[in-house]
Structures are given as structure tokens and as C-alpha cells.
Amino acid sequence: MEKEGCVFCEIVSKKKESYNFYEDGEITGFMDLYPVENGHALIMPNEHFENIFDIELKVYLKIHGLARIVSMAMRQSLGAEGINIGQNNGECANQRVNHYHLHVIPRWESNNINWGRIEMSREDIQKNSEILRKSIDGFLDRGFKILE
Numbered sequence: 001m002e003k004e005g006c007v008f009c010e011i012v013s014k015k016k017e018s019y020n021f022y023e024d025g026e027i028t029g030f031m032d033l034y035p036v037e038n039g040h041a042l043i044m045p046n047e048h049f050e051n052i053f054d055i056e057l058k059v060y061l062k063i064h065g066l067a068r069i070v071s072m073a074m075r076q077s078l079g080a081e082g083i084n085i086g087q088n089n090g091e092c093a094n095q096r097v098n099h100y101h102l103h104v105i106p107r108w109e110s111n112n113i114n115w116g117r118i119e120m121s122r123e124d125i126q127k128n129s130e131i132l133r134k135s136i137d138g139f140l141d142r143g144f145k146i147l148e
């Protein structure tokens, strides 16, 4: 059920523009519009679960299963040398949007780890979503699974 005023629910219902690289009936993968690194991606449930305390287990596992494929895709298509995966729950943990989301952040040896926002054009963010989609589809076509 969509929650009134939730920006991530609005992405699911297509009321708000987003750069998605994956979607199915339960989860959506899309680019963070305020990236801390080139290629910073998010994965969320389509249903409005607030955080780790109320998310359905199957959806939670599916999100993390996709994160593994997204990581492989980042390594293959963006040349990422490392990946950070993280997730904030509650205001004191720095959760900014109260709709569960998992961060998948590609990293490179040559860059210092940065947790502050970087400037990126919408065009480049969109390009990343297309690159990731293609690579993810390739892994799924070759039999890699999100869930067993």
C-alpha cells in the first residue's frame, strides 16, 4: 500500500521520476539522486515497509539477493574494485527516507572512501542505470538468481 507523502512510494507508483535498473512485482532497484560515489544504487521494497523491524522476510532476502547481482554488475560494467552495502534504520541511524532501502556503493582503489554527496548530472546518473540494467539482465539470463 502506498504511503501518502512517501517519495519512494511515489517512485514505485511512477508519480516521481527515477532511474531504475531493476523492477519486479516486489522490489525496485534505482539510482540514488544524491550519490556518494559514481554508480551509487538503492534497492527497496515496492510495498511501504519503514525499516528492518517491519519489513517482510522474503522481501528483505530478495533485496539482499539483488544486491549481490548488482555488486557483480558494478564490478563487470563499471569496473568497481570494491562494494559497500549499507542500510540505515531510524532517525538516530541517519535514515532520511522512512521507506526501507539498501545502499549499494561501488568503490575504486584510486578513490578515497567518501560518505559525502558528490556532484553528478542527472544524465550521468541515468547512464549508470542503463549500464547496470544491461549487466544485471546479462547475469540473470546466464542463470544467476536473486533468490533460490
Ligand SMILES: [Zn+2]
Pocket (backbone or CB within 6 Å): 002, 003, 006, 007, 008, 009, 010, 047, 048, 049, 098, 099
Ligand atoms: Zn513508501
